[in-house]
Every structure is written in structure tokens, then in C-alpha cells.
Amino acid sequence: MALLASLPGGIPDMAWFLLLLLPAACLQAGNSAGSNRVNTFGVIQSERLSGVQGSSIEIPFSFYFPWELAKDPQMRILWRRKYLYGEFIYNSSSGFIHDHFKDRLILNWTQPQTSGILRILDLNKKDQTVYFCQIHLNTKIGVQIWQSTDGTQLTITHAFRTITKSLSIVTSAVTTAGLEDTEDQRSPSLVNLRATVGVMMATAVLITPVYMMLIFLWWKKR
Known part of the structure; x- marks a missing residue:
């Protein structure tokens, strides 16, 4: 179904339909790190980050805009979590x-910088969610508010699993190195054993014909 309106003179007009689409278009202000700027204002954040439980993580952000700032821009940085219109977790102006x-x-972050870092200390499993940075500032045409629409997905890994994985990698590397080393530098005991066996076999090969000859002569004499 198409929404149509008519201007005087019966000319079809899509103006109202386009106006309905404006709010959705305005929400596209946030861009992920590395993406092209498709708007004249936006917030850039890392798409994904990973932290270890009990440690800390830094979420970098930056923002840009086309407006001329007011004499007192009163810049504010706010952060939401979980989803686009989720609960606020931080407000730089009110603390x-x-x-x-x-x-x-x-x-x-310090005004009037356009980039900064949000640091989360002592990470726990409940910190695993999406974080959105929101910008407030005064311009000569009024207060402007916008935020990232994609946010940063933070994943928390368990410290024990991380340590176990690291130990596994180290153990594998040491085992591989040991096998490679023994190819060129065999243990002295193994070398001595092989040498002894070799001497015994050589002796047996030399002595056996002599014994066989003596047995044959003794048998013939009898």
C-alpha cells in the first residue's frame, strides 16, 4: 500500500511519506570503526571487543559533526548499554x-576533544553486552543529540579458560621443540645402548663361523 497526498492541481506528492522516514534516517548517525562516513555527524566505536573476567577493558570512541559550536558548547558524553534505547550507565556532566x-x-575525555576512552574495571560476566556512546552539545542552532546505532559488543571470557588455553599452547610448543631437538641430539644412554647392541651383533657374525668349523672338525675326527 502506498501513501499518497495531492498538492493543489492534482499532482501526486510523496512529501508526507518522506517526512515519516526522516526519524529512521536520523538514527543512522552512528558508524562502526573503519566504516565510511555516510552522514555529516556520527559516533565511531569499535564493533567488537573482548575482555578477561577480573581485568579491565577500554572502549574507544570518537565523534564528528558539521555545526558551529555555541560560545559555551557544554559537551556531554553519555553511555547506554544492552540495546539502542537501553538504560544509561554514565553521564559525564552529572557524574x-x-x-x-x-x-x-x-x-x-575532556571537552572539547572529539575522541576518548571509556574504561571498565574489574570485569564480570554481567558486563557482557553492547555499549552505545551518546553525544550532547550546544550549537548556534540549538542543542544537538546523537549516538552510535551499532555500539560495541563486549565479550567477557573466563580467566581460568584463558590461562588453560595459554598453558596448552605453551605445552604444545615445548613438546614440539623437544621432539625436533631429539632428532639431532639423542640422549647419551640411548646412543650407548645402540652402540653396544651393534658390537654384539658384529661379534656374533664373526665368531659363529669359527665355532661351526670347530664343531665340524670334531665330528669328523670321531
């Missing part, structure tokens, strides 16, 4: 920090 992240969030 608000979500209870779940109490004493664990540090924003490394």
Missing part, C-alpha cells in the same frame, strides 16, 4: 554511574 558499575567506570 552519574549506574549502580552495577559503581567505582568501575572511568571516562578518559
Whole structure:
């Protein structure tokens, strides 16, 4: 079904339909790191990051815009989690920090910088979610607010699994190196054993015909 409107004179008009699409288009302001800028304003974040439980992680961000700033731009950085319109976890102007992240969030950013880092300390499994950066600032045409639409997917891995995997890699490397080393440098005991066996076999080969000859002569004499 198409939504149509008519201007005076009966000319079909799609103006209202286009106006309905504007909010959806405005939400495309956020771009992932490395993507081309398809808008004149946006937020750039890493698409995916991984952290180890109990350690810390840094989520870098940057933003850009076309407007001329007001005399007092009052820039603010806010962060959401889970989904596009999820709960706020940080507000740079009020100092608000979500209870779940109490004493664990540090924003490394200073106005009027257009890039910074959100650091999360003492990671736990519940920190595994998507994080969205939101920008507020005053311009000469009014207050502007926009945020990333993709966010950063943070994955938390268990410390024990990480250590086990590392030990497995090290053990494999040491075993491989040991096998390669023994190809050229065999143990002294193994070398001595092989040498002894070789001497005994050679002796047996030389002595056996002599014994056979003596037995034959003794038999013939009798």
C-alpha cells in the first residue's frame, strides 16, 4: 500500500511519506570503526571487543559533526548499554554511574576533544553486552543529540579458560621443540645402548663361523 497526498492541481506528492522516514534516517548517525562516513555527524566505536573476567577493558570512541559550536558548547558524553534505547550507565556532566558499575567506570575525555576512552574495571560476566556512546552539545542552532546505532559488543571470557588455553599452547610448543631437538641430539644412554647392541651383533657374525668349523672338525675326527 502506498501513501499518497495531492498538492493543489492534482499532482501526486510523496512529501508526507518522506517526512515519516526522516526519524529512521536520523538514527543512522552512528558508524562502526573503519566504516565510511555516510552522514555529516556520527559516533565511531569499535564493533567488537573482548575482555578477561577480573581485568579491565577500554572502549574507544570518537565523534564528528558539521555545526558551529555555541560560545559555551557544554559537551556531554553519555553511555547506554544492552540495546539502542537501553538504560544509561554514565553521564559525564552529572557524574552519574549506574549502580552495577559503581567505582568501575572511568571516562578518559575532556571537552572539547572529539575522541576518548571509556574504561571498565574489574570485569564480570554481567558486563557482557553492547555499549552505545551518546553525544550532547550546544550549537548556534540549538542543542544537538546523537549516538552510535551499532555500539560495541563486549565479550567477557573466563580467566581460568584463558590461562588453560595459554598453558596448552605453551605445552604444545615445548613438546614440539623437544621432539625436533631429539632428532639431532639423542640422549647419551640411548646412543650407548645402540652402540653396544651393534658390537654384539658384529661379534656374533664373526665368531659363529669359527665355532661351526670347530664343531665340524670334531665330528669328523670321531
